[in-house]
Amino acid sequence: MTFRDDVKYQESHEWALKDDNLVIVGISDYAQDSLGDVVYVELPDVGDVKKKGDSFGVVESVKAASDVYMPVSGEIIEINADLDDNPSNVNDSPFDSGWLIKIKPSDPSELDSLMSAQEYKTYTEGLEE
Amino acid sequence: MKHVPLYRTHVDAGAKMAPFAGWEMPIQYPAGSIEEHRLVRRSAGLFDVSHMGRLKVTGTGAAAYLDRLVSSSIAKLGVNESTYGLLCNESGGVIDDLFVYRLAESWLVVVNASNAEKDIAWFRSHLPESGATLTDVSDQTVMFAFQGPQAIALLDHDTGGRASAIERFHAALIDVCGVPCTVGRTGYTGEDGVELFAAADHAERLWTGILALADRHGVDAGPIGLAARDSLRFEPGFPLYGHELDEQTTPVEARLTWACDPDTDFIGRDAILERKRAGAERKLATVVMEERGVPRQGCDVYHEDRCVGVVTTGLYAPTVDAFCANVYVESELARTGSIVHIDIRGGRKRAVVASRPLYKPAYR
Structure with missing residues (x-):
């Protein structure tokens, strides 16, 4: 299980990485492992504006459909359209080719409230019990 | 939650366990369910399906008793045949x-885990006063399936060719990996293969024995969880109780009248014949999504603006390489080529009724 430590996490298992003035978002390694094989990812339209905590899409695995939530408020600048043909990238490479969206944050300080890798790891260990 | 005898073996193999019909079962192993599906289609996979109910029926009246309860023609079965x-x-x-x-001296009835209790009550309530005895042998036995194009040839190495000597839908008593087994050339995947019944005491020896046998002969094989079992049964068009089948559905809607022998007086026959004569209002159909999206059980099916049915199973079918679903729809729309829309989270996605089965069983 990888807990990449240069990204921040939220309780609904998305990670957020600050990349210049954008925030890249995906789901954690822990999340993809729990979901099982991802077969489809429904993503928002570029230009949509959403608030922190809003659902921005759905990750569909063999087992179930799971909503994914905005870690920060802002405008959707780019979506990972490659996932249409390669949804298994979410499983194989959750932090790289499996990224979901890029956000132009309206309030970058919202990132500060997210968990560090260590905090998130401790949080997931609590879920196992 | 009940555990199969090899529960620990599955956990140790890295299986994700989840509740299914009251049992804590392996849903997938580390390879993942899509790879497991593909492994069975290209080589071989081993399933622990010991959660299924196994009933033994004996006595001079056993054939007549089962013939009254089961829709297919039991009386026509020869020794070592199955239906x-x-x-x-x-x-x-x-x-x-x-x-x-x-079998030679008894009948073995295999039922769904989710219905085992209900079935046993039904079977018991119809037992004749004498001539037939029903025993639930589920706890003292295990049931494995070994399925895939390499399965029979591999078992032949261990059994001196006795696996391939069993015809499709026949059975034999054979030692497999040193374990006495009832082996049926049957399965639920659309691939050739066997289902094995053995004493629970021998479970570990049989399970690890088959995987080791594959290893020794360089055959790509591995354990398969229930998630892949579902996609493997879906593609060749096998129904799953609680999805395509329930007590409100007759074999006419489910397209299973081929499994009903009108010449035997089984319970339900007259109602089924009448339904067939009158024509069913709704029928099972298999659709392939033309727009992306994963249909799930319970999603409504639309034709133009009218709700015309419901999804019973929906998934990504790995061998077909498409999002697909089984649906019950108005019979008129159940024909190949009909266009319907499936409501997935409020969005209506276009789908077309396909000709069944999506995957032709390898042994047909």
Whole structure:
């Protein structure tokens, strides 16, 4: 299980990485492992504006459909359209080719409230019990 | 939650366990369910399906007793032959679907785990006063399936060719990996292969023995969880109780009248014949999504602006490489080529009724 430590996490298992003035978002390694094989990812339209905590899409695995939530408020600048043909990238490479969206944050300080890798790891260990 | 005898073996192999019909079962192993599906289609996979109910029927009246309850023609089965059949109520509704094996000195009835208790009560309530005895042997036995194009040839190495000597839908008593087994050339995947029944005490030896045998002969094989079992049964068009089948559905809607012998007086026959004569209002159809999206059980099906049915199973079918679903829709729309829309989270996605089955079983 990888807990990449240069990204921040939220309780609904998305990670957020600050990349210049954008925030890249995906789901954690822990999340993809729990979901099982991802077969489809429904993503928002570029230009949509959403608030922190809003659902921005759905990750569909063999087992179930799971909503994914905005870690920060802002405008959707780019979506990972490659996932249409390669949804298994979410499983194989959750932090790289499996990224979901890029956000132009309206309030970058919202990132500060997210968990560090260590905090998130401790949080997931609590879920196992 | 009940555990199969090899529960620990599955956990140690890295299986994700989840509740299924009251059992804590392996849903997938580390390879993942899509790879497991592909492994069975290209080589071989081993399933622990010991959660299924196994009933033994003995006595001089056993054949007549089973013939009255099961829709297919039990009386015509020779020794070591088997048949798929349905257990129906008086209105033709399906109580369960099952497999019956006629063995040398007894009959083996395999039922769904989710219905085992209900089935046993039904079987018991119809037992004749004498001539037939019913025993639940589920706890003292295990049931594995070994399926895939390499399965039979591999077992032949261990059994001196006795696996391939079993014809399709026949059975034999064979030692497999040193374990006495009832081996049926049957399965639920659309691939050639066997289902094995053995004493629970021998479970570990048989399970690890088959995987080791594959290893020794360089055959790509591995354990397969229930998630892949579902996609493997979906593609060749096999129904799953609680999805395509329930007590409100007759074999006419489910397209299973081939499993009903009108010449035997089984419970539900008259209702089924009448339904067939009158024509069913809704029928099972298989659709392929033309727009991306994963249909799930319970999603509504639309034709133009009218709700015309419901999804019973929906998934990504790995071999077909498409999002697909089984649906019950108005019979008029159940024809190949009909266009319907499936409501997935409020969005209506276009789908077309396909000709069944999506995957032709390898042994047909």
